[in-house]
Amino acid sequence: xxxxxxxxxxxxxxxxxxxxxxxxxxxxxxxxxxxxxxxxxxxxxxxxxxxxxxxxxxxxxxxxxxxxxxxxxxxxxxxxxxxxxxxxxxxxxxxxxxxxxxxxxxxxxxxxxxxxxxxxxxxxxxxxxxxxxxxxxxxxxxxxxxxxxxxxxxxxxxxxxxxxxxxxxxxxxxxxxxxxxxxxxxxxxxxxxxxxxxxxxxxxxxxxxxxxxxxxxxxxxxxxxxxxxxxxxxxxxxxxxxxxxxxxxxxxxxxxxxxxxxxxxxxxxxxxxxxxxxxxxxxxxxxx
Amino acid sequence: xxxxxxxxxxxxxxxxxxxxxxxxxxxxxxxxxxxxxxxxxxxxxxxxxxxxxxxxxxxxxxxxxxxxxxxxxxxxxxxxxxxxxxxxxxxxxxxxxxxxxxxxxxxxxxxxxxxxxxxxxxxxxxxxxxxxxxxxxxxxxxxxxxxxxxxxxxxxxxxxxxxxxxxxxxxxxxxxxxxxxxxxxxxxxxxxxxxxxxxxxxxxxxxxxxxxxxxxxxxxxxxxxxxxxxxxxxxxxxxxxxxxxxxxxxxxxxxxxxxxxxxxxxxxxxxxxxxxxxxxxxxxxxxxxxxxxxxxxxxxxxxxxxxxxxxxxxxxxxxxxxxxxxxxxxxxxxxxxxxxxxxxxxxxxxxxxxxxxxxxxxxxxxxxxxxxxxxxxxxxxxxxxxxxxxxxxxxxxxxxxxxxxxxxxxxxxxxxxxxxxxxxxxxxxxxxxxxxxxxxxxxxxxxxxxxxxxxxxxxxxxxxxxxxxxxxxxxxxxxxxxxxxxxxxxxxxx
Numbered sequence: 001x002x003x004x005x006x007x008x009x010x011x012x013x014x015x016x017x018x019x020x021x022x023x024x025x026x027x028x029x030x031x032x033x034x035x036x037x038x039x040x041x042x043x044x045x046x047x048x049x050x051x052x053x054x055x056x057x058x059x060x061x062x063x064x065x066x067x068x069x070x071x072x073x074x075x076x077x078x079x080x081x082x083x084x085x086x087x088x089x090x091x092x093x094x095x096x097x098x099x100x101x102x103x104x105x106x107x108x109x110x111x112x113x114x115x116x117x118x119x120x121x122x123x124x125x126x127x128x129x130x131x132x133x134x135x136x137x138x139x140x141x142x143x144x145x146x147x148x149x150x151x152x153x154x155x156x157x158x159x160x161x162x163x164x165x166x167x168x169x170x171x172x173x174x175x176x177x178x179x180x181x182x183x184x185x186x187x188x189x190x191x192x193x194x195x196x197x198x199x200x201x202x203x204x205x206x207x208x209x210x211x212x213x214x215x216x217x218x219x220x221x222x223x224x225x226x227x228x229x230x231x232x233x234x235x236x237x238x239x240x241x242x243x244x245x246x247x248x249x250x251x252x253x254x255x256x257x258x259x260x261x262x263x264x265x266x267x268x269x270x271x272x273x274x275x276x277x278x279x280x281x282x283x284x285x286x287x288x
Numbered sequence: 289x290x291x292x293x294x295x296x297x298x299x300x301x302x303x304x305x306x307x308x309x310x311x312x313x314x315x316x317x318x319x320x321x322x323x324x325x326x327x328x329x330x331x332x333x334x335x336x337x338x339x340x341x342x343x344x345x346x347x348x349x350x351x352x353x354x355x356x357x358x359x360x361x362x363x364x365x366x367x368x369x370x371x372x373x374x375x376x377x378x379x380x381x382x383x384x385x386x387x388x389x390x391x392x393x394x395x396x397x398x399x400x401x402x403x404x405x406x407x408x409x410x411x412x413x414x415x416x417x418x419x420x421x422x423x424x425x426x427x428x429x430x431x432x433x434x435x436x437x438x439x440x441x442x443x444x445x446x447x448x449x450x451x452x453x454x455x456x457x458x459x460x461x462x463x464x465x466x467x468x469x470x471x472x473x474x475x476x477x478x479x480x481x482x483x484x485x486x487x488x489x490x491x492x493x494x495x496x497x498x499x500x501x502x503x504x505x506x507x508x509x510x511x512x513x514x515x516x517x518x519x520x521x522x523x524x525x526x527x528x529x530x531x532x533x534x535x536x537x538x539x540x541x542x543x544x545x546x547x548x549x550x551x552x553x554x555x556x557x558x559x560x561x562x563x564x565x566x567x568x569x570x571x572x573x574x575x576x577x578x579x580x581x582x583x584x585x586x587x588x589x590x591x592x593x594x595x596x597x598x599x600x601x602x603x604x605x606x607x608x609x610x611x612x613x614x615x616x617x618x619x620x621x622x623x624x625x626x627x628x629x630x631x632x633x634x635x636x637x638x639x640x641x642x643x644x645x646x647x648x649x650x651x652x653x654x655x656x657x658x659x660x661x662x663x664x665x666x667x668x669x670x671x672x673x674x675x676x677x678x679x680x681x682x683x684x685x686x687x688x689x690x691x692x693x694x695x696x697x698x699x700x701x702x703x704x705x706x707x708x709x710x711x712x713x714x715x716x717x718x719x720x721x722x723x724x725x726x727x728x729x730x731x732x733x734x735x736x737x738x739x740x741x742x743x744x745x746x747x748x749x750x751x752x753x754x755x756x757x758x759x760x761x762x763x764x765x766x767x768x769x770x771x772x773x774x775x776x777x778x779x780x781x782x
Contacts, residue, residue, distance in 0.1 A: 126447060131771055133753035134430075141757050141773060226762075238553045245548035247717075248541065248560065248763040271449055271781050279773050281757050282736045284729070285747045 010038050010185075012209055013192025014047070015054030016202015021210070022046050029186060032096035040185050043210035045218040048177065051206040052224050055148045055175035058203025063145050063173035067121035070173065074117035077198035081110045081191075088190055092159050095184040108263050109163045115268050116167040123172065123273045131281070138284040143172060143277040146250065150219045151178035152212060152230035154256040158184035161262050162191065165229050168272035170204055177206045177225065185209040216240065223247040227276055231256045252276065310623065313630040315417045319407035324355045325493065327363055327517065328500030330370035331510030337362050342519070344493060347414035348627050348636040348671040356493045359516035364485065364525035367514035371456040371483035372531045374511030379483050380453060384440030391436030391478060393506040398429040398471075401502065405467060405495055410627045412494040413466055414636030414672070415590050417628050427752060428471035431770075434754035435475035438775055442480060445772055451779040453481035454557065458532030460523040461496075462539045463489035463638050464593040464694075470496050472769045473536055474513060475754075480778035482534070485514045487526045491639050493517040527551065534778070537561070538595075540692070541718070541763050559767025559777050561595070561759055563692040564720030566741065567713035568598030568749060571706075572607045574725035578747065580614045583698070586723055586749035588622060588676050591634050592696040593642070595764075596721035598749050600682075600689060602709050605702045612680065612700065619676045620663050634696060637672040646674055646695030653679050653688035658699065684715060692718070706731070710738045719761030723749045742768070 010029075011018035020026070023046070026039035065073075081088060085106050092102035124143055131139040149169040153162040158181040169176050180188030192207045208215070216236055219228060220243020227250035228240055237253045244251050252275045254260055261267065324341065326333040341355040359367070379387065398405065405428075406421040415424070442451050457477045461469040466488060477484050488496035496515050503513050516522055527535045527547055534557045537547055541562040551558065568586045570579050586598025603611050627635030637643040654660050662675040674696055682689050682699040689699050703709040713722055721743040724735045732746040742760045745751060752758065757768035768774040 127773075129757075129772060131753065131755040131757070133751075133756050135748075135751060135753070137748065137751065139753065139756050141771060241552035242549055245545045245552065248545065248548070248562065248765060250766050266449075266782070269448065271446060278742065278761055279757050279759070279768050280736065280742060280744065280761075281771075282732075282744045283746055283748055283751055283756070284732055284736075 007038065010040050010189040010209075011192075012041050012043060012047070012189070012207055013195060014051045014206045014208070015057070016196065018192070018196075022050065029094075031094050037094060038186070040189070040209050043208040043215070045215055047208055047210070048215050048218050049222065051177040051208060052148055052222055054203040054206055055177050056224060058201050059147060059175045062170070062175060062201055062204045065173070067124070070171065071117050071120035073199045074113060074120065074167070074171065077194060077200060078110050078113040078117060080194040080198050081106070081113060084190070084194060085110065088159060088187060091187040091190050094186055095158065105157060105160045109160045112160070112163050112268055113167060116171045119171050119270065119273060123270050126270050127274055127277070133283075136286045138286050139281065140284070141279050141281045144280055145173035146276055146278055147174060147226040148224055149174045149176050149276055150222070150225040150228045150230070151176050152216070152219060152228070152232055153178065153181050153188075154231040154260070155181045155183045157262045159187040159191065161231060161260070162188055164262055164267050165231070166205055168268075169229060169276050170200075172273050172277050174276055175204050177208070179208050179210065179212060179215055179219070182210070182212045212236070217243065220244060221246055225249065227252065229276060230254065231260060233257045310631050312626070314626070314628050315407060315410075315421075315630060317403050317407055319404050319411060321354060321408060321411075321494065325357060325497040325517065327357045327359050327367070328497055328503070328513070328515040329363070329367045330514065331504065331508070333500065336360065342490070344412055344491065346411050347491075347638055348668070350670055350672075353411060354494065356497070356517045359518040359522045359525075361521070361525040364516055364522060364529060367485045367516050368456055368526075368529045368531040370511035371485050371514055374509055375453070375455050375483040378509045379512045380455070380481055384442060384481070387478065387481060388436045388439030390506055390508050391432050391439060391475060394502055394508070395429045395432035395436060397502045397505050398425065398432065402426065402429065405498060407628070408494050408498060409467055410635065413463060413492045414627050414638050416632040416635040418630055418632070419590060424465055424468045428468045431468075431471040431475045431754045435479035435775065439479045442779065445776045445779065446781045450782045452782065454534040454778065454780055455482060456531045457482045457484050457534045457536060457778065458526040458529060459484060459486040459536045460526060460539065461486065461488055463492040464590060464595070466492035467495040467499065469538055470499060473538075476769070476775045476778050477536075478512065480775060482778055483512050485516060485526050485529070485532065487516050487518060487523045490519050524550070532556065534558070536767075536777075544765060559769075560765035561767070561769060562763060562765035563718055564595045564597070564760065564764050565600060565690065565692055565716045565718045566596055566598050566721040566723065567600045567602050568723035569602040569709050569713060569725065569735065570604060570607070570611060571724075571726040571731065572604040573727040575727065575747070576607065576611060576614060579725040580611065580618050582723065582725060582747070582749045583615060584618055584622070587698040588619070588634055588696050589750050591637055591674070593638060593694055594750065595692075596743060596750065597694075598723050599693060599698060601698055601700045602712055603700060603702050604709075605704050608700075608702045615678065616661065619678070622663070622676050624665055624673060624675060625668055634676060637674050637695065640672055642694065643672040643674060646693055646697060649688055649691060649693045650677060650697055653682070653686060653699070656686045656688075658682045658686055658688060684712060690716065706735065710735070714740045717763040720764035721745065
C-alpha cells in the first residue's frame with residue numbers, strides 16, 4: 001500500500017505567525033496542467049490592516065538593529081532559500097514556466113538577497129553626507145527608514161519580483177506589508193516559511209495573498225503605509241497615486257504592463273534603497 | 289555664587305521708557321522697477337496673449353507698484369514649447385562645464401545687482417530690508433554658485449548608474465522667499481541640464497521677472513528659463529502641461545495634495561516642499577539667552593512666513609517661567625513697521641488674505657482657551673501688519689498648535705521628560721523641521737534621531753545653506769532641496 005502524502009495547507013506569514021485570512025476565504029490554485037494544487041488564503045482589507053499593525057510593532061526594533069546585524073539576518077535568509085531552492089523551483093514552475101527557467105529565477109532571487117545583505121552597512125556611506133556649510137556647524141545628512149512600506153508584486157516572476165521589491169525596503173530598516181502575485185502566489189507562501197527561519201524578527205515582512213483589486217484601495221489610502229513600492233498597471237497606479245495624495249505618501253511605481261527585466265543588475269542597488277528612505281539633516285553646533 | 293535670575297531676584301534690564309527712539313533709517317537705493325512686467329518667454333519679455341495684467345502692491349502701504357502679466361494656458365504652452373526646444377536644441381546637449389559657466393555668471397550678476405533685488409523684494413513682499421539684503425539675495429546667489437560647480441560632475445551623484453536630465457521642469461514657488469525659492473528651484477534644475485518654466489507667486493512676481501533680465505545679461509540661451517507670472521490657473525497649466533516631465537512645488541500641504549491628485553494619472557516625477565508646524569524644544573540645560581534669540585529668530589524671522597518656522601515652542605517645565613519672562617522682554621524691543629527701514633525686525637504681512645488668516649487663527653486660539661500675549665506696540669496706520677504674538681496655556685488639541693499659521697504667532701507648550709518632548713514634537717502630520725536647545729551634544733544627537741523631521745537645528749534655528757539638504761517627512765512633502773541629495777531629484781537615474 002502506498003503511503004498517502006501529507007499535503008500542506010498554505011498559510012500567509014504575518015507578524016511572525018502563519019495565518020489564514022480572517023475572512024476564512026480561500027481560492028483554489030491549480031498547476032499548469034489544470035490539476036488542483038492547494039487552497040490559497042484570499043486575504044482581505046482587514047488582513048491588510050492587521051498586517052500593517054504587526055509591521056508597526058516590529059518597525060522600531062528592526063530599524064534599531066545594527067547594520068551589521070541586519071546584514072547577517074538577510075544573509076541567513078539567503079541560506080534558508082538556498083537550502084530549499086529545489087522546493088522554491090517547484091513552486092515557481094507551478095505557473096507553467098520550465099524547470100530550467102524556474103531554477104534560474106530562484107538562483108537570481110537568492111543572489112538578490114545576498115546583494116542586499118551586503119548593502120546594509122554600506123548604503124549610508126554612499127547616500128548620506130557631511131555638508132560643508134558656511135557657518136560653524138557640523139552639518140550632516142543621514143538616512144532613516146520611512147517606516148512601513150506597501151509592496152504589491154506583479155503577476156510575473158512571482159518570486160524574483162517579490163524579493164526585488166521587498167529587499168531594498170528592509171535593508172534600510174523599513175518593514176513591509178506585501179501582496180504576492182495574484183496568479184502565482186505559492187512562491188510567497190514558501191518565502192514566508194524561509195523568512196520565519198531566517199532570524200528576521202516577526203512582523204518585519206508580512207506576506208499576503210489574495211486579489212489585488214480588493215486590496216489596492218487600502219494600500220492606496222492606509223495612512224500608516226508611508227510609501228508604496230509596486231509594479232502594477234496604469235489604472236492601478238492612478239488609484240494608488242490618488243490615495244497617496246491624501247497623506248502625502250511616497251510612491252515608487254513600476255509599470256507592470258511593460259516588460260520588466262527583473263534579472264537585470266539594474267533592478268537592484270543603492271538607488272532602490274534610496275527610493276525608500278528619508279534624509280535627515282542635522283545642524284550640530286561646533287564650539288568648546 | 290548667587291543665581292543671576294530667580295522669581296524674587298529678576299535679572300536687571302535696561303528700561304529706557306520713551307527717552308529715546310530710533311531715527312528712521314530708510315534704504316533709498318533705486319530698485320530699477322518697471323511700470324509693467326511682461327512674461328519672460330524664450331529669452332524675451334512678451335505681453336500675455338490675452339493682454340491681461342494684474343496689479344502687484346506694496347503690502348506695507350497698500351499702494352500699487354506695477355502691472356504684472358497674467359499668463360494663461362496658451363502663454364504657458366508657448367513657454368513650455370520654448371523650454372522643450374531649448375532642451376533638445378541647446379541646453380540638453382551642452383557639455384556640463386559650459387552649462388556651469390552660465391550658472392556662475394548668473395551667481396555673479398545676482399551679486400552685482402544684489403541691492404536692487406533686495407529692495408525690490410522688500411517693496412513687493414513686505415519683508416524687512418535687512419533680511420532681503422543679508423539673507424534672501426546673498427543666499428540666492430550662493431545657490432547658483434554652488435550648483436554651477438556640479439554641472440560637470442553629475443556622474444558622481446549616482447555611483448554605478450547613468451544620470452540624465454528630465455527635460456522641461458515645471459516649478460511653482462511661494463511668496464515667502466520669492467527670489468530664494470526661485471534659486472532653490474532653478475539652480476539645480478539647470479545644473480542638471482533641464483530647462484525651466486517657473487511660475488512665481490501671485491503677490492511676489494517682480495524679482496522673478498527681474499531674474500529674466502539677469503538671464504538676458506548672462507547670455508543664457510533662449511528658452512532655458514521661462515518665467516510665467518499669474519494666478520492659480522497659471523500654476524495649474526504649468527504643472528499639467530504634457531511637456532513638463534518633472535514638477536517641483538513649494539507651498540501649502542493642501543495645495544500640494546491637490547497637485548498630487550491632479551497628476552495621479554501621469555508619469556511626472558514630483559518633489560513637494562509643503563507646510564510645517566515645527567517644534568522648537570528647549571531643555572533646562574540650554575544656554576537660555578541664546579535660546580531666546582533662537583526662539584525669536586525661529587518664529588519672527590520673515591514675519592513667521594516660513595514653512596519651517598519654530599511655531600511650537602516646547603519648554604522644559606522647570607525653566608518655563610524664566611524662558612517666558614526673557615522672551616517677553618526680548619519681543620518688547622522688536623521693531624515692527626516699515627520694511628524699508630534698516631532697523632525693522634518685522635515687516636509687513638505679505639497680503640491682506642494672509643493677514644486675515646493669521647487674525648482668524650489667533651482668534652481661535654483665544655476662543656479655545658489659550659492665553660494670548662503681545663507687546664501692544666504701535667503699528668503703521670496703513671498696510672498689513674501683525675504684532676509678534678505668543679500664546680501660553682496651549683494644548684496639543686488647539687488649532688494654533690496643529691495648523692500652520694504662517695505668521696508671527698508662537699504657541700508655548702511645556703514638557704517634563706525628553707520622551708514627552710519627542711512625543712509632543714512628533715504629534716503632528718507635518719515633519720519639516722525641529723529645533724533642540726541643550727548644552728549636551730549627546731542629547732542633540734539622540735533627539736535628532738528621534739524627531740520625525742527632515743531638518744534638525746541644534747542650538748540654532750532657521751539656518752540654510754546650498755550644501756545642506758532641506759525637505760520634509762510625512763505631510764511636509766518629499767524630495768530634498770540643496771546638497772547632492774537635492775540635485776539628484778532633477779536627474780533621471782537609469
